[in-house]
Amino acid sequence: MRAYETYLRSQGVDGILATRELLRTGRRWRHCRVDEFSVPPRELWPRMVATLVLVRDLQRRGLLRAPHVASGWRSESFNRCEGGSLRSRHLDNAAIDFDIEPADDDGERLCRFWRESGPHVKFGLGFYSSNRIHVDTAGFRTWGYDHHRSTSLCLRDAGRTDS
16 A cells, blocks of 8 residues: 555645545445455556546535545456446546535536536546546546436436537
8 A cells, every 4th residue: 555655646646535545445345255445456556647636626626525435446356246347447447436425516517527628638427326426537428327328417408418
């Protein structure tokens, strides 16, 4: 854990989230019989940097208030048990699932940021519910509770089906 913290510090992204939180494997760790916290393989460490920069920006803009990390990096076997996608960005250490306080505007400000800045930062934003979200920097896309983009909070009101 200390080596990972040192790496994050060298990249200027330490302290954005508590390291212990960042190392949380997932919600179903007990059920899947894995450790609650796990350090990703060293070769995957660089992939978290852009996601943490995005998280810092979201926090500074007040779009991600008091986030609780529900899942960071996952091993393939845990990802299967957790019900994750075969192409999950968690496998690459490029994604974070958060439990958040529901936004007063039902996520509209977060969606606006996603629409305006998402293509540039490759912002992937998933809404599993109004207070459970996924953030990554592995491609500009969005989805909702059923993992389809048509149910994303960012597309539902606008009648959009793009991105």
